[in-house]
Amino acid sequence: xxxxxxxxxxxxxASEIQEELYSEIQVLKTVSPKKPGLAVILVGNRKDSxxxxxMKKKMARKLGIVDFEKNLPENISQEELLxxxxxxxxxxxxxxxxxxxxxxxxxxxxxxxNAISPEKDVDGFSPINMGNLCMKGRDPxxxxxxxKGCIELIKRSGVNISGKKAVIVGRSNIVGLPISFxxxxxxxxxxxxxxxxxxxxxxxxxxxxxxAALGAPEFVKGDWIKKGAVIIDVGINAVPDKTxxxxxxxxxxxxxxxxxxxxxxxxxxPGGVGPQTIIQLMKSTxxxxxxxxxxxxxx
Amino acid sequence: xxxxxxxxxxxxxASEIQEELYSEIQVLKTVSPKKPGLAVILVGNRKDSxxxxxMKKKMARKLGIVDFEKNLPENISQEELLxxxxxxxxxxxxxxxxxxxxxxxxxxxxxxxNAISPEKDVDGFSPINMGNLCMKGRDPxxxxxxxKGCIELIKRSGVNISGKKAVIVGRSNIVGLPISFxxxxxxxxxxxxxxxxxxxxxxxxxxxxxxAALGAPEFVKGDWIKKGAVIIDVGINAVPDKTxxxxxxxxxxxxxxxxxxxxxxxxxxPGGVGPQTIIQLMKSTxxxxxxxxxxxxxx
Numbered sequence: 249x250x251x252x253x254x255x256x257x258x259x260x261x262a263s264e265i266q267e268e269l270y271s272e273i274q275v276l277k278t279v280s281p282k283k284p285g286l287a288v289i290l291v292g293n294r295k296d297s298x299x300x301x302x303m304k305k306k307m308a309r310k311l312g313i314v315d316f317e318k319n320l321p322e323n324i325s326q327e328e329l330l331x332x333x334x335x336x337x338x339x340x341x342x343x344x345x346x347x348x349x350x351x352x353x354x355x356x357x358x359x360x361x362n363a364i365s366p367e368k369d370v371d372g373f374s375p376i377n378m379g380n381l382c383m384k385g386r387d388p389x390x391x392x393x394x395x396k397g398c399i400e401l402i403k404r405s406g407v408n409i410s411g412k413k414a415v416i417v418g419r420s421n422i423v424g425l426p427i428s429f430x431x432x433x434x435x436x437x438x439x440x441x442x443x444x445x446x447x448x449x450x451x452x453x454x455x456x457x458x459x460a461a462l463g464a465p466e467f468v469k470g471d472w473i474k475k476g477a478v479i480i481d482v483g484i485n486a487v488p489d490k491t492x493x494x495x496x497x498x499x500x501x502x503x504x505x506x507x508x509x510x511x512x513x514x515x516x517x518p519g520g521v522g523p524q525t526i527i528q529l530m531k532s533t534x535x536x537x538x539x540x541x542x543x544x545x546x547x
Numbered sequence: 548x549x550x551x552x553x554x555x556x557x558x559x560x561a562s563e564i565q566e567e568l569y570s571e572i573q574v575l576k577t578v579s580p581k582k583p584g585l586a587v588i589l590v591g592n593r594k595d596s597x598x599x600x601x602m603k604k605k606m607a608r609k610l611g612i613v614d615f616e617k618n619l620p621e622n623i624s625q626e627e628l629l630x631x632x633x634x635x636x637x638x639x640x641x642x643x644x645x646x647x648x649x650x651x652x653x654x655x656x657x658x659x660x661n662a663i664s665p666e667k668d669v670d671g672f673s674p675i676n677m678g679n680l681c682m683k684g685r686d687p688x689x690x691x692x693x694x695k696g697c698i699e700l701i702k703r704s705g706v707n708i709s710g711k712k713a714v715i716v717g718r719s720n721i722v723g724l725p726i727s728f729x730x731x732x733x734x735x736x737x738x739x740x741x742x743x744x745x746x747x748x749x750x751x752x753x754x755x756x757x758x759a760a761l762g763a764p765e766f767v768k769g770d771w772i773k774k775g776a777v778i779i780d781v782g783i784n785a786v787p788d789k790t791x792x793x794x795x796x797x798x799x800x801x802x803x804x805x806x807x808x809x810x811x812x813x814x815x816x817p818g819g820v821g822p823q824t825i826i827q828l829m830k831s832t833x834x835x836x837x838x839x840x841x842x843x844x845x846x
Contacts, residue, residue: 384724444736
């Protein structure tokens with residue numbers, strides 16, 4: 249298998265989804281005078297968060313999704329932030345609400361996320377959506393965007409998940425856990441590893457599908473990878489690199505060159521999972537729009 | 548290790564918890580004139596469900612928990628059943644509501660379970676409680692009784708869970724999944740197997756802790772068990788046995804005699820996990836009582 253055939257082109261898959269979604273929005277225009285609306289709430293001045301919000305806004309505009317943006321000062325009180333969430337909860341033009349994480353330390357993340365109406369919780373992090381996600385046979389209103397995108401990447405790469413052994417490295421509420429639930433619902437046998445796992449290498453060596461989502465640069469090594477395994481690298485880490493103009497380069501949680509050898513499919517960083525997060529957010533916003541306006545699936 | 552030292556005495560552990568709970572209820576009497584109340588709703592005439600409800604009732608009375616019982620006819624409408632749930636939701640003397648499962652086919656289980664106020668959902672099956680259970684760092688109001696009991700059995704047997712490899716066979720919403728979440732929160736590395744798993748034996752062979760919860764008599768075999776493994780058998784199956792007066796005997800999901808050899812600890816069936824389900828339900832009812840009446844932890 250050639251190098252090119254092994255690498256999952258995340259940008260290409262995202263732009264395919266973008267085209268599908270664009271077409272759907274055109275059809276929606278013929279049945280409803282309203283437009284899907286997404287509210288993104290950004291607190292403080294974190295450069296990475298600002299960049300993510302910018303990308304989300306840009307994509308929304310491209311697709312004809314109205315973006316409601318709130319840039320709030322770092323020192324906003326929890327009470328004031330809750331008020332912003334409530335306003336968006338009550339605004340019928342807003343179909344999805346996203347609070348860019350992380351929040352400043354004086355604000356309780358859980359309180360804020362729980363305040364978002366489950367009907368508009370496009371990130372899918374509210375307990376009721378997570379509960380319906382983790383259980384078998386339930387329908388969460390929204391599925392967290394990055395995990396949903398990972399499944400989409402696997403499926404659109406022609407990989408059958410059912411019966412496969414999937415090893416998830418990382419157990420965060422926003423990535424590792426929800427991906428585990430989705431893979432389990434797709435009938436994978438799942439193993440969840442984390443910082444307390446005695447021998448992560450041994451677990452990964454047994455995997456048909458590896459999900460790396462722990463947030464440690466190039467943690468997963470090439471000799472851990474079983475021949476033919478599919479690797480989805482959710483990590484994005486800046487490591488110092490003097491040869492680069494900006495002084496660093498971005499790497500995933502996987503040693504890409506090392507893991508490429510045995511893998512049958514692998515996502516690069518950047519250009520793998522990243523673009524999924526944004527396009528899946530748009531897709532979820534449109535799903536929310538349809539549900540909130542009683543518009544049945546059209547396409 | 549002797550046979551006796553290997554077998555986890557579920558009855559003994561349950562009666563220890565019963566004594567602790569009894570003492571706590573005595574203390575509660577000194578601070579509140581109210582009594583904890585548990586409502587058990589039984590629909591239809593299933594013999595096994597009737598037996599479970601009888602046992603729950605008996606234990607409640609022993610402990611001084613007021614039992615509100617509703618035996619409803621098999622042909623009750625979903626609407627009428629919902630009304631019963633609503634009445635108990637609104638009754639301040641009821642601190643916990645349990646709907647005995649399974650329900651007749653014409654009633655949608657999910658609708659009924661979702662109607663129980665999360666504040667009184669002693670079974671912990673409502674999406675909001677499951678969502679807070681599956682996520683890290685959240686506090687569900689109630690944890691499902693059988694899974695909670697399994698963890699209690701492991702801990703009271705002196706087994707340290709952190710860093711261990713736990714293999715859960717079965718992924719039901721009421722047992723397999725919630726046990727996986729609890730073990731993960733205790734820092735076990737978890738693998739969830741099910742009907743679509745290619746080689747369950749291979750997965751189990753790697754386990755330090757085996758949870759058998761698939762509902763198939765003596766499914767887990769002795770030669771799958773790693774030396775020193777801890778086995779928790781959640782299954783309870785009736786298999787035909789002409790030597791018994793009643794024509795059957797009860798076995799778990801584990802071949803007990805076969806698995807005993809390599810195990811360091813193993814629960815028998817009956818007398819292992821079973822008694823936990825009931826006593827944990829009582830414990831959860833008392834927790835609900837304290838929370839609903841603003842009584843802080845006393846013991």
